[in-house]
Each structure stands twice: as structure tokens, then as C-alpha cells.
Amino acid sequence: MDTQTNFLDRLFDAGLLIDTGVEGLYGRSGQFEEVIASFERLIDRVGGGDGAEALRFPPGMNRAYFETSGYMKSFPQLAGTVHSFCGNELDHVSLLKCMDADEDWTKEQRATDIVLTPAACYPLYPTVAKRGPIANSGALFDLQSYCFRHEPSTDPARQQLFRMREYVCMGTEKHVTDFRQSWMDRGLKMMEEVGLPVEIDIANDPFFGRAGKMLANNQRDQNLKFELLIPITSVAKPTACMSFNYHQDAFGTKWGLNLEDGSVAHTACVGFGLERIALALFHHHGLDVKAWPEKVRKALWG
Amino acid sequence: MDTQTNFLDRLFDAGLLIDTGVEGLYGRSGQFEEVIASFERLIDRVGGGDGAEALRFPPGMNRAYFETSGYMKSFPQLAGTVHSFCGNELDHVSLLKCMDADEDWTKEQRATDIVLTPAACYPLYPTVAKRGPIANSGALFDLQSYCFRHEPSTDPARQQLFRMREYVCMGTEKHVTDFRQSWMDRGLKMMEEVGLPVEIDIANDPFFGRAGKMLANNQRDQNLKFELLIPITSVAKPTACMSFNYHQDAFGTKWGLNLEDGSVAHTACVGFGLERIALALFHHHGLDVKAWPEKVRKALWG
Numbered sequence: 001m002d003t004q005t006n007f008l009d010r011l012f013d014a015g016l017l018i019d020t021g022v023e024g025l026y027g028r029s030g031q032f033e034e035v036i037a038s039f040e041r042l043i044d045r046v047g048g049g050d051g052a053e054a055l056r057f058p059p060g061m062n063r064a065y066f067e068t069s070g071y072m073k074s075f076p077q078l079a080g081t082v083h084s085f086c087g088n089e090l091d092h093v094s095l096l097k098c099m100d101a102d103e104d105w106t107k108e109q110r111a112t113d114i115v116l117t118p119a120a121c122y123p124l125y126p127t128v129a130k131r132g133p134i135a136n137s138g139a140l141f142d143l144q145s146y147c148f149r150h151e152p153s154t155d156p157a158r159q160q161l162f163r164m165r166e167y168v169c170m171g172t173e174k175h176v177t178d179f180r181q182s183w184m185d186r187g188l189k190m191m192e193e194v195g196l197p198v199e200i201d202i203a204n205d206p207f208f209g210r211a212g213k214m215l216a217n218n219q220r221d222q223n224l225k226f227e228l229l230i231p232i233t234s235v236a237k238p239t240a241c242m243s244f245n246y247h248q249d250a251f252g253t254k255w256g257l258n259l260e261d262g263s264v265a266h267t268a269c270v271g272f273g274l275e276r277i278a279l280a281l282f283h284h285h286g287l288d289v290k291a292w293p294e295k296v297r298k299a300l301w302g
Numbered sequence: 303m304d305t306q307t308n309f310l311d312r313l314f315d316a317g318l319l320i321d322t323g324v325e326g327l328y329g330r331s332g333q334f335e336e337v338i339a340s341f342e343r344l345i346d347r348v349g350g351g352d353g354a355e356a357l358r359f360p361p362g363m364n365r366a367y368f369e370t371s372g373y374m375k376s377f378p379q380l381a382g383t384v385h386s387f388c389g390n391e392l393d394h395v396s397l398l399k400c401m402d403a404d405e406d407w408t409k410e411q412r413a414t415d416i417v418l419t420p421a422a423c424y425p426l427y428p429t430v431a432k433r434g435p436i437a438n439s440g441a442l443f444d445l446q447s448y449c450f451r452h453e454p455s456t457d458p459a460r461q462q463l464f465r466m467r468e469y470v471c472m473g474t475e476k477h478v479t480d481f482r483q484s485w486m487d488r489g490l491k492m493m494e495e496v497g498l499p500v501e502i503d504i505a506n507d508p509f510f511g512r513a514g515k516m517l518a519n520n521q522r523d524q525n526l527k528f529e530l531l532i533p534i535t536s537v538a539k540p541t542a543c544m545s546f547n548y549h550q551d552a553f554g555t556k557w558g559l560n561l562e563d564g565s566v567a568h569t570a571c572v573g574f575g576l577e578r579i580a581l582a583l584f585h586h587h588g589l590d591v592k593a594w595p596e597k598v599r600k601a602l603w604g
Contacts, residue, residue, distance in 0.1 A: 018357065018359075018429055019432075020359070020363065020364045020367070020425060020429070021364045021366060021367065021428075022364045022365075022415045022416060025360065025362060025363075025364065025415075025416060026360075027357055027358065027359045027360075027425060027429060028357070028358045028359075029356070029357065029358075030355070030356030030357070030358075030444075032358075033356070033358050053332070054331070054332030054335070055320065055329050055330070055331065055332070056329065056330045056331075056332070056334075056335050057320075057322070057329045057330075058327065058328075058329075058448055058461075058463035058464075059361045059448050059463060060327060060418075060450070060462070060463050061322065061327075062322045062323045062324045062327065063324075064323060065322070065323065067401065072387070072397065072398070072401060072407070073398060076387040076389075076394055076397060077386070077387055077388075078386075079386060079387065080384040080385065080386055080414065080416070081384070081385045081386075081408055081411050082382040082383070082384060082385075082418060082450070082452075083382065083383045083384075083385050083408070083411070083413070084379070084380075084381060084382055084383075084452040085374070085378040085379055085381065086379075087378075089510075089511040089512065089513075092378055092510060092511060095374065095378060096374070096375060099369065099374060104413075105374070106383055106385070106412075106413030109383050109385070109413065110408075111385075111406075111408030111411065112382065112452055113324045113327075113454070114324060114327060114382070114462065114463075116362075116384060123322060123329060126323075127320055127322070127329060130321075142332075146360055146361050146448065148362070148384070150384075150386040150414055152415070159360075160362070160416065161360035161361060161362050161416075162360075208391075208394060209391040209394060210391065211391075
């Protein structure tokens with residue numbers, strides 16, 4: 001905890017992150033953004049030859065799709081629904097009275113059709129499903145968006161609004177597990193290039209409640225999730241900066257993603273936690289980018 | 303309306319925007335994003351010499367700051383508050399039952415400390431206030447973020463989640479009104495460079511209700527808001543693609559922004575509606591970027 005707060009304070013003092021008064025919600029300096037942009041260009045160079053289709057979704061998604069996804073079953077505590085005032089002028093007068101009296105004015109807000117995107121790939125599956133069958137040779141997508149997770153924390157590597165870059169592969173089991181393996185190899189090499197100490201380990205998602213423990217164990221037993229870990233605010237508990245997820249045919253079945261041969265598509269996704277990678281770079285190479293090792297600067301800025 | 307739906311359908315068909323099933327919530331193709339990125343580089347070239355401090359806030363802001371801003375007084379219908387599930391395992395069981403029965407499960411969501419950012423500059427004012435007095439020579443900031451406005455529409459130029467690039471100036475009345483005038487001149491020149499027909503007109507914000515009419519008239523009478531208009535889905539009602547706002551000392555007083563000489567800072571902001579500008583380019587030059595006039599391509603891609 002101390003190491004976390006200490007690193008966060010140093011980031012605030014250096015102006016790299018900007019305190020907004022809410023834990024896990026920070027502004028970024030131009031320098032911080034430049035590090036993220038340069039790492040994204042590195043991702044582009046590594047993945048660019050694969051012919052992925054680039055799509056960019058906004059930070060919110062269709063609530064109906066979100067409901068179908070089952071996210072509220074697994075991670076209800078992390079989701080963020082978007083609510084609005086839908087009243088008339090009289091309701092508005094009450095609302096303002098409520099605010100003036102410092103009472104809770106948010107109870108009258110009504111859910112809109114929009115939910116904050118929990119992971120960059122969530123809006124993709126229904127989008128691809130609407131296009132019809134996927135070529136037997138598979139499909140590959142390149143995504144990035146701000147994502148929301150309601151988990152206030154003083155660990156700068158656990159933000160409520162953060163960016164995730166993702167590649168998503170759809171195809172046969174062999175196709176998508178090969179894709180996942182290739183990005184585990186690439187991820188290790190990329191982090192080595194930018195001078196970050198790294199290990200890959202089996203992992204599980206933060207499923208809610210006691211029933212969630214079983215889901216987590218099941219996920220680990222089946223090797224469905226790996227994470228690339230880099231120590232940032234703790235050596236004992238290094239931070240997941242990439243994740244490599246094999247969904248088997250779960251998403252294919254849920255969304256009706258079929259290959260042209262009629263079989264259900266398997267899917268896998270590889271995600272980069274862009275803020276976490278930037279924080280790992282600042283933690284390991286110092287807060288002054290100009291003083292970073294020549295090798296690292298070259299890998300990032302050529 | 304027909305023109306709007308027609309243009310939106312053409313954008314969907316061309317794959318430039320992606321239908322998500324919610325009006326005003328769209329995915330973007332890589333090509334669409336490249337147009338936005340290239341226009342942002344044009345902004346950088348035009349504004350880059352001014353020495354603005356770049357800051358990037360996420361698409362959500364501190365609810366306490368949002369409340370202080372007075373947004374719910376003026377535009378309650380447009381705001382989006384972020385709500386989360388805060389219950390225990392039993393509550394979770396009820397939640398899932400509710401979802402299974404297709405009932406409204408969102409009533410139990412509780413407001414978090416986060417509200418979606420309504421305009422890129424909203425998180426800036428309290429941030430600058432915390433830094434202490436502003437140099438008498440003024441301060442200049444460069445912002446960009448996704449913004450939310452709850453106004454579902456079939457007009458592709460009226461999206462619920464869209465990006466706004468902004469410059470914000472703080473200083474004396476003369477300093478900030480000169481800043482605003484210089485960007486009106488620059489805006490006209492930039493749009494001419496990229497081949498867009500444009501006019502600048504006096505404008506007002508969409509204040510809520512009958513009382514809002516007075517605020518709007520007042521804003522117009524005092525020349526506080528101008529918009530740069532480009533026809534996109536209607537010639538009779540061209541779309542505001544930039545806005546030029548002088549806040550007098552209203553934000554300075556609200557947030558305690560003072561110059562070193564003790565006077566209250568005046569503020570002004572200039573905003574680019576990035577999706578709207580991209581849509582104006584696609585509308586006027588066609589959906590195939592490769593077929594855009596050479597002059598326009600040169601202005602955007604050099």
C-alpha cells in the first residue's frame with residue numbers, strides 16, 4: 001500500500017498523472033500520453049503485418065449487448081451503467097432543490113441504453129455476428145478504447161478509467177490458440193525490448209462472490225487465461241500488463257459467431273493495459289523520459 | 303430527417319461508422335479514425351506554436367466537481383452519471399433473477415463518484431485552481447477527450463459519445479477575447495484549407511426548459527458564444543463544428559481562478575467537434591478518402 005501511494009504521489013508531483021479527487025480517476029500529462037502513443041506504435045509495428053481490421057468503439061456500449069454478455073453474472077461490482085435525468089421542468093425544480101440541500105439527487109436518474117465498456121472487445125462480438133459467417137481461415141480485429149471498472153484504489157496501476165488495446169481472433173480452436181501463443185511470444189520480446197522485467201503466469205478473472213471462486217478455479221484448470229506480469233508497485237504481486245484469453249467457443253455460441261463451414265467459431269483475445277505499461281516504464285526507467293536508457297528510447301521512438 | 307438517415311446509412315454501408323443498435327452510439331473504422339488523427343495533426347500545426355500545456359482527462363470526471371460546475375442547472379437532460387452495483391451476494395442473486403425475468407434491474411444501481419465528461423474542459427478548471435494563482439500573462443491548455451451527451455438522434459452529427467478537442471485560455475478579458483478571436487480567424491482558414499464551406503454565427507447553448515430560454519437570449523445578447531457552421535445533413539441548419547466561448551469571469555469566480563495580481567481570471571475556450579469535422583469532410587469530399595481533392599489530402603496528410 002505504501003509503495004503504491006508513494007509511486008502515485010511521485011507521479012502527481014512530476015505532473016505525469018493529475019489528481020482529480022477520485023481514487024483511480026486521473027488526468028494524464030502530454031508526456032504520459034506520448035509514452036502510450038509510442039508504445040501503441042510499437043504494437044502497430046509488431047502486429048501490423050497480420051492484416052487485422054482496425055475498429056474503434058467509444059467508451060460506452062449498447063446496454064442490451066452488455067446484458068447478453070453475462071458481465072453482470074460474473075463481475076457485477078465492476079460495471080458502470082450510464083444514467084440520465086428524464087424529467088420535466090417540475091422534476092428539474094425538485095432536482096435542484098435536492099442538490100441545494102446536499103441530498104442525494106442521483107436516485108431520480110434513469111438508466112440510459114448505454115453502459116460503460118468493460119473491455120475493448122465487448123462491442124465487437126455482436127458487431128461481427130451481424131455480418132454473417134466468418135471465413136474458415138478466420139478473422140482478426142484490432143481494437144482500443146477507454147474501459148471502466150468500478151474499483152477505486154490508491155494503486156496507480158488500478159484505474160477506474162483506463163485504455164485497453166486488443167487484438168481479437170476468431171476461427172478454429174487451432175487458429176485462435178496459435179494466435180494467442182504467438183502474442184505471448186511477441187509480448188515477452190516487446191517488453192524485453194523496452195527493458196521491462198517480465199514473467200507470464202496462468203491467471204483468472206476477478207469473478208464475484210463465492211460461486212465466482214469455482215469459475216476462477218475452472219478457468220485456471222483449463223489454462224484459459226494467462227497474464228504477462230511486471231512489478232510496478234509490488235515485487236511480490238506484480239501487475240498484469242497484458243492478458244491472453246482463450247474463450248473456447250463460449251462467445252461464439254453466445255453471439256452466434258459461425259465459420260462458413262457451419263462450425264461455431266472459437267475466439268481468443270490479447271489485451272494490452274496501456275496505462276499499466278506506461279506506469280511500468282516510468283517505474284523502471286524513472287520519471288524523466290529523456291533519461292531513459294538509449295535502448296528503450298530507441299525501441300519506442302526509433 | 304431523411305437526409306440525416308440517408309447519410310448515416312451510407313456511412314454504415316461504407317463501414318466508416320458501425321451501427322451498435324443505439325442511436326448516436328457508433329463504432330468507427332480505422333479510416334474514420336485516420337481522418338480524425340490527421341485533422342488533429344492540422345490543429346497541432348496551427349496551435350502548436352502557442353505553447354499550450356497538453357492535458358488529457360479520461361471520459362469521466364469527479365462527480366463533486368461536476369455538481370459544482372452547475373451543469374445540472376443548465377443541461378440536466380444531457381448529463382450521464384455512472385452507477386454501479388454495490389450489493390452483497392444475496393443482492394446479486396436478486397439482481398440476476400430480475401435480469402432473467404426481463405425486469406428493470408438498473409434501479410438498484412448506485413451512483414458512483416464519477417460522471418461522464420460533458421465537455422473536454424470541465425475537469426480542467428478545478429485542476430488549475432488547485433495549482434494556485436495564474437501568471438498575469440495568462441495560461442493556455444490543450445485538451446481532448448470523449449464527451450457524453452444524452453441526446454439520441456439519427457443525425458450522425460449528433461452523437462452521444464464523441465470527441466472534443468479544446469484549447470482553453472485563462473487571463474485578462476483582453477487576453478482571452480483576443481485568444482478567441484484568433485481561433486475564429488484560424489478556424490475559418492483551416493476549414494478553407496480542407497475545402498469545407500463555412501460560416502461563423504452567434505449561438506447559444508441548449509439550456510433546459512423555459513427558464514433556459516432567458517439564459518440563451520442573454521448569452522446571445524452578450525456575444526458570448528460563436529459557432530463555426532458547416533452544412534452536413536442540412537443546408538438550412540448547418541452543423542456547429544467548432545465553438546468559441548467567452549465565459550467572462552464566471553468560471554474564474556466559480557472555481558477561484560485568480561491571476562497573480564489578485565484579479566479574477568477571465569476564461570475562454572475553443573472547441574473542435576472532431577467527429578463532426580470528419581463527417582463534414584466525408585459529406586463534402588465523398589466517402590472514399592483516396593478520391594478526395596488533392597488540395598484537401600495535402601492539407602491533411604502533407
